[in-house]
Amino acid sequence: MSAAGASRPYALAAGRASGAGLSMHTLITASAAPVAIEATPAEWQTVLRWCTGPGVAVAEIAARLGMCLAPTRALLAELEACGLVTCQEPVSADQLADIEILRRVRRGLEAI
Numbered sequence: 001m002s003a004a005g006a007s008r009p010y011a012l013a014a015g016r017a018s019g020a021g022l023s024m025h026t027l028i029t030a031s032a033a034p035v036a037i038e039a040t041p042a043e044w045q046t047v048l049r050w051c052t053g054p055g056v057a058v059a060e061i062a063a064r065l066g067m068c069l070a071p072t073r074a075l076l077a078e079l080e081a082c083g084l085v086t087c088q089e090p091v092s093a094d095q096l097a098d099i100e101i102l103r104r105v106r107r108g109l110e111a112i
Contacts, residue, residue: 022073027055027088040084048084055088
């Protein structure tokens with residue numbers, strides 16, 4: 001990889017090293033109107049198009065861009081700061097429903 005190729009991911013993130021609050025599992029969803037998307041740099045537009053549906057994980061965006069996680073997180077943090085995306089942490093194990101409650105709901109539905 002050339003020196004220019006090695007610096008490209010950091011150039012896309014405009015030299016920012018922030019984004020530490022985003023994990024590789026954080027889900028990204030575009031929140032901008034199509035008109036706002038067209039006024040952004042080409043790389044931003046690509047990411048915003050990928051994230052128009054359900055959330056896309058930071059790791060998947062990094063893989064699609066061919067970038068390391070650090071500059072990808074910085075890029076996504078910039079998009080969030082501009083109000084173009086929303087970031088949501090995935091549900092943690094302690095937030096999941098108790099399996100017994102799910103079993104009772106299932107039994108109740110089967111009884112109908």
